[in-house]
Amino acid sequence: MNPKAFQDNYPDALSHCYGCGRLNEHGHQLKSYWDGAETIAHFTPQPYHTAIPGYVYGGLIASLIDCHATGTASAAAARAAGLEMSDGQAQRFVTAALKVDFLKPTPIGVTLELRGKISELKDRKVVVEVTLYANGVACARGEVVCVRMPEEMLG
């Protein structure tokens, strides 16, 4: 059904992100997919990704929202251009601004679901709203301003 996650289409040189790079063996390797006009990802925190015991660390929540959003931006840009995301062709977006509202404490020990909606789509800028659910309950909501990666970042 979902042959490849958005992030698995990033070129090798851009696949080392701690949050979602398939080549970062230490990282979270978040994987995001289309689900109709929305995007979806799942992640199960480790027991040590804790804030107050019993709850997920907010920094991890922010990280997951961030990487799901930049992946969504990349996929949305490809779709808007009439392209398939295919090996090495995905345009990489980076985060200009991240805002997260923590609605409720997020319980640890369950798989979290992230759902993304594209709220603004321009050539160089995509704004994505991400809601994070635990047990079907919205626990955090983020807005991420993603911008096309500046060429000079590749050095």
Added chain:
Amino acid sequence: MNPKAFQDNYPDALSHCYGCGRLNEHGHQLKSYWDGAETIAHFTPQPYHTAIPGYVYGGLIASLIDCHATGTASAAAARAAGLEMSDGQAQRFVTAALKVDFLKPTPIGVTLELRGKISELKDRKVVVEVTLYANGVACARGEVVCVRMPEEMLG
């Protein structure tokens, strides 16, 4: 000079945060201190805390800003109450909202400095502005709304 970091005054039961808990052996163990009316922390990312190669992962930046802010909130609340933060007495704050503007790509391989300023201080709510510097250059700026930890979070 700085006898103990803010976070090292948290009670044991609240010292498991992945970002700053002294008892979380897997985590970042961020340590924040007063520097006059501001607060300061330093952190050196690991080589694998990367986003695009050469730059620090935004999720880590958000995490450091978050934990420096909640630590600052705890210290500010103690100071406002005329108390010293001492073993087990620190009031714990949690994050209600986190906003980070990524001003420039943050280079990896150097020690980052975080500086916090308290912009609002009420009994149950403290707002902290945090700027993250690399090589003396401001690379990210955050605003964190911290609220006193709800009792029910302790279960």
